[in-house]
Structures are given as C-alpha cells and as structure tokens.
Amino acid sequence: MKAERAKEILIQLLKIPSPSGHEDRLALHIMEFLHRLDYDVHIESDGEIIDLIVNPKAELFFEVHMDTIDVRVEPFVRGNIVYGTGASDIKGGIAAILLMLEQLRKEGKDLNVGIVFVSDEEKGGRGSALFMERYRPKMAIVLEPTDLEIHIAHAGNIEAYFEVDGKEAHGACPESGLNAIEQAFRMLEELKKLEPFRAKGKYFDPHIGIQELVCENPHYLIPALCRGRLEARLLPEQEVEDVLDLMDPILDEYTLRYEYTEIWDGYELGEEEEIVQIAKKAMEITGLSEFGGMRSWTDAINFMYNGTKTIVFGPGNLDISHTRHERIDVRDVVKASEFLMAVNDVYGKG
Template structure:
C-alpha cells in the first residue's frame, strides 16, 4: 500500500518537468500538496530562485532540491521501478519527504523538524545559499541518492575548463605539427600521476579525469586547439589549496588558459556529532546499516560552510543519476520516508 502511494506521488512529480531555472510549476504543485495537508509554507525568493520552507524555526532541517538536469528520458513505470529524468536525482527523495509529511498528518503526529525545498542545486546551488543566508539551522539532512546509506563524509572537488594549444600541420604529417589532443591527454596523465590522486579513501578514492573534450578539425589537419573540462574528486581530508599548488605548474605548462568553475573542500563528521547519533538511532530502528561518503557536489557543502552539521541521505543510485536509464525502486522511497519519519520522532523526544 505504501509503495503504491509512493509511486503515485513520484509519478506526479516526474510529470512536471523542472530543469534548473524552471522549478515554478513543481513548486506550485508541492505548495498545493502541503496546503491540502494543512502545513504552512513560507516562500523565500531573491528574484532568481525560490525556496519553500516548512517549520522555519526548527534547528534540524530536511533539505531537498526541486530541480533536475534537462529532461533526457520521459517517465514510465515497470512494476515497482519508476524511470525518467529525476527519478533518482532527486524526485524519488522528494517523494520520500512528501510521503513522510503525509503520513505524519494521517497519524496525527507532530513535525519536529524543518523542511526546505530548494531550487538550482544542479547548476549553482543558489537555492541552498539563499536559505542559508536567511536561516541558520544547527543540523541538516540533505536528501540525495545514496542507496539508503547515511553519508557522514563528503568529497572535495576541483572542476576547470581549459584550452590546450598545438601547431597545425597537414593531417598526414604529424611530425610537422603538435597535436593539441595529444597534449591534453599528456596533461591529464601528468595530473593523474600526482600523489593526491593516488590516494585511497575509506568511502571512495581520489580521482581526476576528463569529462569533456572538444576539437573541431574539418580540414584534415593536426589539431592546433582543443577545449575541455576536467574534474577532480578529493578525499575529505585533502586540502584543496594544497592540491592546487601541485596541479597549477602542469596546467601552466600545457594550457593557453584555464578557469576553475568549482572548488570546495570536503569534510567528514565525527560519529559523536549529534546529527550522526540521531541518524544512527533511526538506522537501527528501520534496519539500515551503512555509513558512507558522498562523491558529488550537493547542497551539504553550502550548509557545512555556514556552520550547519550536515549528513546526506536518500533513496536512489548516484551512478545512474543523470543517465537516460535513470530509475528508482519505490520500495526504497518508502524506506527513506520511514527513516526520515523516525529521525523526526527521535529528535522530538530529545
């Protein structure tokens, strides 16, 4: 029964496209859902993004984003599996929050935590930044696809766009030119050989690699210019500035120019932190076991930078998020809802 209700809620969410910057229709749907349950909804906006806040005075918040990437796959259902862009990242998690709020009203239970639905997570994180400007909760759970693991650690990150130059020559005369694509690969290999990217971690390993490479070459030439983007994933204990000091001599050697688009330090919470202890008690009561670490940027970074102790949790699988095969098992949506409800209950008793 709960799985069917979770499926209904999720499919309705997926029917409303909400790429970053186009969250208004989904925000209205969520507001109407919450008003039917008699929750007060506070709207926060700076003219660019919109956030919906429930129980704004709370010191513990559940946070979930409303936006997705651009739609790559339309929703459809096969048994307990719901497919479509956003199913895993993060409308499955959004459905788990709404299911929790609905179940609390049905059972006449209090909402002891705050809930915020934010915009723009997939692009610039402006929604969570706006929320943190106006609210300063003590603790938070950011909803993201974690396979129902409670992530108490978070990767750091360096992302940059670059241009690498070479020297044109006829395509049959590689000895006379300098191949910009070859240079880009040499650069990445030298970066990969740096000590920070050889390190293994408790939850994931450090990594650097190309995510985009563009080279237009319509004239059968040795290419003289290519552009690209690389991303580096850092361990929670690695300092971004230390890694940049090692990377930049290589970038200076190979590139015409480069520009960092994302830089942040990761973190790992001690298991003695209150939010971790709350989560641990809830995990025991709903039969969840594993702590883990988040590999991707999430709004948790904005929360932690502003002093809010934050864990990441949710249904769905990060590996298949953003892909054309994105999907989620609604039974995991129900399980996530039960976990969040249990955190709400335990926190209310504390």
C-alpha cells in the first residue's frame, strides 16, 4: 500500500535531524536510497553547502531542501498522520520524490526530469543559489508545503531589523518618559495604514507585522530602547522599491536605526508558460484542481531571478510548519508523488 510505504520513507527521514548546516547525515541517507534504486547521484559543493543532483542535464527540475529549522518536536505517528519538525516543511516533499523515483523503477519508466536536493533553504538559500550558479534549467517545481495547490504566484518580501529609542523614567511615572515599546507599536500602526498593505490580492493579501520584539527592563522603568524585526508580505505585482519609498519616512521618524535584511520582488506566471501548461495536464491526470500563491520565501525566488520559470507545489500545510504542531497526512504525500509522476510522464511525451 502506497500510504504505508510513504509513511515508512517519511519516518526514516524524520529520524535523521537535519537543521540548517547539519544536512550531511540526511544527504548520505538520500544518496544510499537512490543508489539502491540504481540512480546516479552527482554532488555539488562549495566546501560548506552540499547539493545532490540526479539527471543533471534535464531542462525541468524538481527541487526540494533537506534542511529544517532546529528540531522542536521528535517524530511520532497517529494513524496516517506523521508529526515532527520537518514533516510538513518539507520532508513530506522529499518522501514524495523518493516514492516517485521508487515507483518509476517498479514500472520500468524513464526519469525525464532532474532532481536536486539542496541545503540551507531555511537560513540563507545558499543551496539553491549554488545550484543555479552551475545549472540553469529551463523550468522547475520547487517543493514546499502548499496543501497540494499548484502555486503559480509568489509573494514579495521585506524584512527589517530596527531599534526604537525612548526616554527612561520610573515605571510609575509614564508622563515623564517615552515608552519605546509603545513607540514601536505606533510605528507599526502607521505602516499598516500605507496603501500597499490595505490592498487585496488574488491568492493572499499583503501584510506587515512585528515578528520579534526585545526589551530588557530589569529596573522597573519606562523602557527606553527596544529591538525588533519587521516582516512585510507583498503581492506579486507590488514593486518592492515602491513600498520601501513609503516605509522609509516612517522608519526614519520612529527608529534610532534600521536595516533591511531581506528584500525581493514576487512574481506570477501566466497560464501560457510551458511549466504551467505541463502542470495543468498533470492536474487533469491526478484530479488536483487548485492554483494558488506562495506566501513565504522559497528557493523559487533564486530560480526565477536566474531565469528558470518556477512553480511551487507540495504536500503539507504552511500554516503549521515550524510550529510544535507540525504534521502531515501521508495520503497527501502519495498524492504529491502521483502528481510529480504525472509531470514526469507529461514532460517525457513532449
């Protein structure tokens, strides 16, 4: 039964911790799995990053990252649901690829696409950057948790670290001080009023929020300094530079200093693109029907910036990824594997 085999493969993957920078053991496990199926595996490395590549001359690649965040939950199973850090993001996707490769061998079919397993997606995206330095495939499917939606659009993003200063006063005398935490939230209120963050999107809406805020205050004071991190999600059609022009005056007013640490534009592929047409045919074969848009940074950005037309797809749920509740239904792993198999077949027929 495919679900049981998918569960077995996934549990093996989850039992090998692979936080960013420590993917070696998992890479070795994947290599051994592929060698048992008689696939040749090419290794690309710059001394720090390791990528594993199968069928390197292909023009259509399936890409998936081997790393996870630091382990928060050890793997365990309840029926068809597998829990644990990385189950959804994205070892369920790795399992789908391995299940597909195993099925191809059983059916005596050719592998028409390339496969690349990359490192460092969760930290810096250096694995996909290294791959794209040395290979330039025409098209790609990047595996990420999309609830089996085919994401032909991708959000843009702005990340900024900031410091907000205020004025110290005794905690019982707020009138004499200026609360840095309250200033940070006033800044956020002003940012949320900007037109780009009040727009409506086709697949998701834009958003800006504070994801980290640190203020040390051991002396019962009105806090005079806090540090934090802003994250902004943009619509595919919104230009990052235009949004920065609106954000800068507000950050200048409220912060002591700030620094943009991540900036990228999103994108949306037209339905006339070859990769979208291939995906549509595979959707018809497998019964999948939903297009969507990816809300988070993925390696697809590195692929698109280097000219590779890329969609994002995979089993798992982005909402619960990285959380203590991360989990995946192995039946979705099977469905993802069947879709990838269909893409391989459609592409092979030209």
